[in-house]
Amino acid sequence: MSETLETKPEDEGKRDFIFLATGAAAAAGVASFTWPLVAQMGKAADTLAAGSIEIDLSKIAEGQQLKMLWRGKPIFVRHRTPAEIAEAEAVDVSILPDPETDDARLVPGPTGELNPAYLVMIGVCTHFGCVPVGEAGDYDGWYCPCHGSHYDTSGRIRKGPAPLNMTIPPYSYTSDNVIKVG
Template sequence: MVADIHAGEPTRRDFLYVATGSLAAVGAAAAIWPLIDQMNPDASVLALASIEVDISNIPVGQETTFKWRGKPVFVRHRTEKEIAEAEAVDVSTLKDPETDDQRVIAGPSGELERQWLVVIGICTHLGCVPLSYKGEYDGYFCPCHGSVYDTSGRIRKGPAPLNLELPPYEFVSDTKIKIG
């Protein structure tokens, strides 16, 4: 005896299969969504993702420290002497060769803002916070193991392998920068 299969009208049973399958798919998505959503950063992390910094009140020759993503960020208003010393360095003598121009960005006018140095204030050796305006080059000095950075945040002496890290930043106006 051979079974006779007809492709006729959908039956009530067909509707129940589709409805049950759809309900199961919606239920599975509803159960999985909280597991996926919990991987997103919380509001406190998103709030620190970028900060705007008013640089108008930092006098020439001074530096201010800001906290960004739990890290200290040094914003330094360099003097003409500091800029000249940083530009005069023979890049081939550096452990991590970068020119001073590679360590600063263009401002709203499109020209490099050499007077502003923005670096993450964490030593690249073991993660200590270096002291500003210290060391042989009047840049940064990490007292833990003796790493010395110049006025451009470039490693000059000591065990640190890399220059101080540059955070992503941009000039929002002549008096504000956005970090992050």
């Protein structure tokens, strides 16, 4: 099943809110919580987050991050700035706890090219499942305040107890500006 969801980018004052579909149901999050709590947000949210979701990337301004629920898990879609992309690409992969290039964390668009501007991840810390805070931490990416894990601008673990990079969900481009997650 595929549902097209109306997406709204975050703004400065609502950075940690999760936007859900169509105005029928919207769930607000707080700075940090574990994803099982997200899964308990209610049947309407669960229903909307089931199956596949489509996300219009053109509605996310550079430097903003969209958060949505997919199968009970938060999905982060960050429109990275050129500086964030450069930072992600400049890392010596051999020093990483979970070595992965930035390119390996992207999915090709319709023409087969990678678009490093958009990073799509399951927004769950790989330590004990908290939801990391964006634009935070020592590596300008995400910070998990539960036990102090720092992720870089590619969502790769750089410091702290989390063992792995944040997971890339299954997704594909359905056009230049639209992705389908799931």
